Amino acid sequence: ANWDMPTPYGDSVFHTQNIQQFAEDVAAATDGGLEITVHSAGSLYAHPEIKDSVRRGLAPIGEVLMSRLANEDPIFAVDSIPFLASSYDEARALWDASRPLVEEKLAAQGLTLLYAVPWPGQSIYTQEPVESTEDLEGAAFRAYNAATERLAQLMGAVPTQIETGDIPTAFATGRVDAMITSPSTGVSSQAWDFTSHYTDTQAWLPKNMVIVNTQMFEGLPEDQRQAIMDAAAEAETRGWEMSAAETEDKIATLKENGMTVSQPSDTLSEQLAEIGETMTQEWLENAGEEGQQVIEAYEGNM
Amino acid sequence: MRRILDRLYAGALWLAAVTFGLIAVLVLLQIAGRLIDRAARLVDLPPPGLTIPSLAEFGAFLFAGAVFLGLAGTLQAGGHVRVKLLIQTLPAGAARWLGVLVCAAAAALSAFATWSSALQALDSLQFNSVSYGVIPIPLVIPQGVMTLGLALFCVALLDSMVTLARGGVPGYRAAETRTEEQA
Amino acid sequence: MEIATLAPILVVVLFGALATGLWVGFSLIAVGLVAMVLAAPAPPELVFATKVWGGMTVWDLTALPMFIWMGEILVRSRLSSDMFSGLAPFTARLPGRLLHVNVLGCALFAAVSGSSAATTATIGRMSLPELKARGYDDRMAIGTLAGAGTFGFLIPPSIILIVYGAATEQSIARLFLAGVLPGAMLAGLFGGYIMLWSWINRDRMPAAEPPVDRREAIAAASRLLPVVGLIVAVIGSIYLGIASPTEAAVIGVTGALILAAATGALSFAGFFDSLRAATVTTCMIAFILAGAAFLTVAMGYTGIPRELARMIGELGLSPYALLAMLTVFFIVMGMFLDGISIVVLTVSIILPMVTAAGIDPIWFGIFLVLVVEMSQITPPVGFNLFVIQTITGRDIFAVARYALPFFLILVLATAILALFPQIALWLPGTMLSR
Ligand code: NA
Ligand code: NA
Numbered sequence: 001a002n003w004d005m006p007t008p009y010g011d012s013v014f015h016t017q018n019i020q021q022f023a024e025d026v027a028a029a030t031d032g033g034l035e036i037t038v039h040s041a042g043s044l045y046a047h048p049e050i051k052d053s054v055r056r057g058l059a060p061i062g063e064v065l066m067s068r069l070a071n072e073d074p075i076f077a078v079d080s081i082p083f084l085a086s087s088y089d090e091a092r093a094l095w096d097a098s099r100p101l102v103e104e105k106l107a108a109q110g111l112t113l114l115y116a117v118p119w120p121g122q123s124i125y126t127q128e129p130v131e132s133t134e135d136l137e138g139a140a141f142r143a144y145n146a147a148t149e150r151l152a153q154l155m156g157a158v159p160t161q162i163e164t165g166d167i168p169t170a171f172a173t174g175r176v177d178a179m180i181t182s183p184s185t186g187v188s189s190q191a192w193d194f195t196s197h198y199t200d201t202q203a204w205l206p207k208n209m210v211i212v213n214t215q216m217f218e219g220l221p222e223d224q225r226q227a228i229m230d231a232a233a234e235a236e237t238r239g240w241e242m243s244a245a246e247t248e249d250k251i252a253t254l255k256e257n258g259m260t261v262s263q264p265s266d267t268l269s270e271q272l273a274e275i276g277e278t279m280t281q282e283w284l285e286n287a288g289e290e291g292q293q294v295i296e297a298y299e300g301n302m
Numbered sequence: 303m304r305r306i307l308d309r310l311y312a313g314a315l316w317l318a319a320v321t322f323g324l325i326a327v328l329v330l331l332q333i334a335g336r337l338i339d340r341a342a343r344l345v346d347l348p349p350p351g352l353t354i355p356s357l358a359e360f361g362a363f364l365f366a367g368a369v370f371l372g373l374a375g376t377l378q379a380g381g382h383v384r385v386k387l388l389i390q391t392l393p394a395g396a397a398r399w400l401g402v403l404v405c406a407a408a409a410a411l412s413a414f415a416t417w418s419s420a421l422q423a424l425d426s427l428q429f430n431s432v433s434y435g436v437i438p439i440p441l442v443i444p445q446g447v448m449t450l451g452l453a454l455f456c457v458a459l460l461d462s463m464v465t466l467a468r469g470g471v472p473g474y475r476a477a478e479t480r481t482e483e484q485a
Numbered sequence: 486m487e488i489a490t491l492a493p494i495l496v497v498v499l500f501g502a503l504a505t506g507l508w509v510g511f512s513l514i515a516v517g518l519v520a521m522v523l524a525a526p527a528p529p530e531l532v533f534a535t536k537v538w539g540g541m542t543v544w545d546l547t548a549l550p551m552f553i554w555m556g557e558i559l560v561r562s563r564l565s566s567d568m569f570s571g572l573a574p575f576t577a578r579l580p581g582r583l584l585h586v587n588v589l590g591c592a593l594f595a596a597v598s599g600s601s602a603a604t605t606a607t608i609g610r611m612s613l614p615e616l617k618a619r620g621y622d623d624r625m626a627i628g629t630l631a632g633a634g635t636f637g638f639l640i641p642p643s644i645i646l647i648v649y650g651a652a653t654e655q656s657i658a659r660l661f662l663a664g665v666l667p668g669a670m671l672a673g674l675f676g677g678y679i680m681l682w683s684w685i686n687r688d689r690m691p692a693a694e695p696p697v698d699r700r701e702a703i704a705a706a707s708r709l710l711p712v713v714g715l716i717v718a719v720i721g722s723i724y725l726g727i728a729s730p731t732e733a734a735v736i737g738v739t740g741a742l743i744l745a746a747a748t749g750a751l752s753f754a755g756f757f758d759s760l761r762a763a764t765v766t767t768c769m770i771a772f773i774l775a776g777a778a779f780l781t782v783a784m785g786y787t788g789i790p791r792e793l794a795r796m797i798g799e800l801g802l803s804p805y806a807l808l809a810m811l812t813v814f815f816i817v818m819g820m821f822l823d824g825i826s827i828v829v830l831t832v833s834i835i836l837p838m839v840t841a842a843g844i845d846p847i848w849f850g851i852f853l854v855l856v857v858e859m860s861q862i863t864p865p866v867g868f869n870l871f872v873i874q875t876i877t878g879r880d881i882f883a884v885a886r887y888a889l890p891f892f893l894i895l896v897l898a899t900a901i902l903a904l905f906p907q908i909a910l911w912l913p914g915t916m917l918s919r
Contacts, residue, residue, distance in 0.1 A: 004526070004786065011833050012654045037788070041652035043829050044785040048434065049539040056425065058527040058535060071438040072431070109429060138349050140339070146436045149355075158339060158351035161358055163544060165647035166729050168658035173726030175336070190656035319757075319764040322550045329547075329735040333728055358544040365550075366541035369775075372768035381765040382508045382772060383871040387880055389506045400505060407502075408511045415514070415533060422534035445538060481878040 003036045007063040008047035014242045015117060015208050016040045019063060022235040029227035055109050060216040066207045074287035075101050078294060080147050081283050082203040083276025088244050091118050091205040097297035101290055112217055114232035116209040117239030120182040120247035121202025125195040132267040142179035154275045168194050183250035192257040201264050307461055314454055315375025321368035325361050332357055356435030363444040370451025374458040380477025398466055405463035412456040419449040486524050488792050495520055499821060503865050513776030517783040525786035533779050540778030544731060549603050551734030554763035555741045556607035561755040562745035564711055565611040571708035574697045581679035584625055586612050588675045591633035595640035597719045597733050601861050602770050605634030605872045613876055620691030624887040627873060631884060632675055632891025634869045635858035640668035642730040645825055645857050649850045652832050659913040660850045666908050667851050674894050715740045766875060773871060781826035794834040804842040808903050812856060819860025828853055851909040855899045862888040
């Protein structure tokens with residue numbers, strides 16, 4: 001069989017490279033019995049279309065940012081609560097705690113989760129140093145979903161919607177003063193062209209997940225299904241390692257290009273931890289009993 | 303029947319036009335909110351941060367809705383582009399029957415589009431699909447509008463086909479002739 | 486099905502559908518449907534709605550009706566004809582005279598609009614009737630518009646550069662800067678051609694404008710003020726950070742309405758008429774875009790563009806030969822698909838071979854814009870052609886014929902850019918170097 005696999009990001013992104021390797025592994029393990037053609041950078045389906053196209057069987061397999069589904073169920077937003085899990089160890093523990101529920105919610109839509117890999121942690125990009133949240137008070141802060149909007153509000157900033165392609169112009173012309181994103185995106189958008197300070201908050205590690213249409217998956221012969229599952233398990237391990245290496249690598253690149261890289265001050269860390277506390281509570285109000293169990297399991301894993 | 307159909311196409315086109323106007327108004331409000339924030343920062347007051355939540359997403363839905371609602375009216379106004387070389391060189395009778403055929407093909411394709419769009423709207427309804435932005439909008443609403451617009455487009459094409467077959471001049475042809483005479 | 490069989494079938498279906506007079510949007514859907522049925526593993530009825538919905542719900546598209554509406558208001562309020570009478574005395578000694586307005590107007594307008602279709606529609610709606618009324622050669626007026634309308638993509642902001650930058654992880658700021666000088670160069674080449682043409686074809690130029698004295702010149706200049714002010718306001722709103730490029734379109738509409746109201750030149754009927762006309766043009770363009778979105782995904786499934794690109798890669802060409810081959814590839818593909826779709830479908834195959842050949846990816850982005858610009862004016866599928874057919878009633882093949890010299894200038898510009906890559910790379914290197 002030949003499977004088309006839409007993915008949202010370009011070929012130079014480590015998530016895509018990991019997927020290419022995954023596709024090669026599957027082809028090798030099945031002796032070419034299952035070829036996966038990766039359509040990167042939204043070239044077959046754009047990011048907003050990918051989840052539904054896999055669910056509808058237009059593509060058997062695809063990759064999507066988990067928190068893109070946050071409006072469908074709060075559980076998909078658990079990896080995007082700022083300062084709940086802000087290191088690879090914590091992110092791992094949170095993923096172990098939340099994975100069964102994520103799988104269950106996806107199964108209800110006829111989707112099977114294969115694996116998930118985090119982006120490097122989300123950090124703050126500004127033109128001025130940030131010593132405390134007071135430095136962000138009244139600043140236009142880029143928000144692209146409900147969680148980032150709430151985060152901006154809690155920091156006293158003004159949440160501002162800026163489309164991805166518009167970010168350089170928006171910084172250059174003062175429509176936005178700060179954004180929070182990974183070092184990867186910072187490097188790929190050459191953030192040093194329009195910002196000068198990187199505050200390494202690593203606020204949360206959002207994950208991309210690779211999902212497959214359950215019905216089409218089960219239509220495969222047993223050995224091919226096993227090959228996919230094996231390759232997926234390897235891709236998850238490999239992806240987490242790539243992500244950690246990427247974090248150091250890209251922060252170094254930011255430095256090389258003249259950005260001031262700094263650790264959050266004690267004041268800022270305290271303020272941010274408090275915001276994290278608030279946002280976790282707010283998420284729990286939304287996620288109810290299920291959410292409570294995930295957070296308890298997470299704390300147990302730590 | 304003729305009057306009802308013509309009013310339906312024109313009414314949907316007006317709804318589309320008003321929707322484009324609404325996008326303009328929302329964007330102006332957004333810009334005004336930004337200017338107020340700036341003014342507040344200038345005089346050292348906390349900026350009120352007045353924005354329209356999810357405007358980019360909401361505006362895109364309005365755009366799509368308006369486009370599909372306007373398709374039938376655009377046909378009647380001779381707005382849709384086509385190549386007329388062959389039709390212009392054929393004798394009148396043959397041109398008419400080719401026109402009937404083309405309208406039938408277009409009607410069939412728009413019926414396919416309508417069916418497809420209806421499937422999507424139903425799917426969104428069944429899975430409670432909502433938009434991604436700060437305000438979750440049930441997707442069945444804008445996708446339902448898309449389906450309605452495509453259905454009306456299909457009706458307009460069938461209408462043109464019947465008019466042509468009976469020897470009449472369909473709306474799009476009359477409008478095209480007006481443009482050709484002006485040019 | 487083999488590509489060698491499938492591709493000719495699809496080309497025949499497209500030409501056949503278009504030739505019978507089937508509307509362009511439907512012709513694209515028909516080809517997409519045939520491709521899906523013959524070669525795609527997915528159900529077409531689910532693919533169509535998914536892709537068309539995704540393709541239409543794009544925020545940047547909202548600028549399209551706004552800019553077109555602005556043009557319709559200016560035409561109805563006589564502000565645009567004032568502008569032409571204002572410009573006329575100043576171009577009296579320039580060979581080609583007012584024929585330059587399309588180039589100048591499109592270059593200016595391209596600085597606020599990211600799309601070629603919007604640029605062509607807005608400028609053409611104003612300029613073509615005026616040029617015709619003043620006795621300028623129709624073919625030349627239409628040709629200059631078709632050619633210059635493509636500036637929308639080259640002069641920043643640019644939708645295509647945003648798409649390319651996002652897919653290849655290139656800095657959009659650098660790409661935008663890289664487009665500025667090639668845009669100016671292209672405007673210069675177009676202007677030069679107009680001068681040359683009018684010098685050779687003096688008999689096809691209208692009679693010279695009567696000479697004007699200083700007082701009349703000042704009066705003429707004052708007629709330019711409102712529209713110049715409007716342009717300054719729209720560009721200024723972006724660079725002062727008041728509006729995003731998409732939002733700036735609404736500043737344009739609002740400004741045009743205020744001007745029209747202030748000069749008492751727009752009635753209520755005119756207002757509604759302008760909105761209705763803008764709606765019709767927008768729905769026309771958007772319906773073709775919808776058809777193109779469906780055809781694009783069908784092409785993605787068939788793998789034709791990827792396969793052809795891969796075949797070019799396997800030829801093992803030298804850098805110049807590779808660029809020449811890619812130019813031919815894009816010109817041929819650009820006849821049938823819209824330019825942005827081609828970039829999306831092929832970039833992940835083409836970029837590795839281009840960087841392997843030692844070609845700078847920022848430079849390559851500008852090269853891509855030039856070839857995508859060509860696709861806007863090659864028949865049968867070219868958005869500038871569709872827009873101009875709507876304005877003038879001329880058939881797209883006729884419009885393409887008038888645009889042919891400008892197509893050739895685009896090819897020439899590509900060659901110049903290949904020989905002197907610094908035209909694209911100097912500005913980003915200077916302004917953003919560390
Ligand atoms: Na532009
Ligand atoms: Na073309």
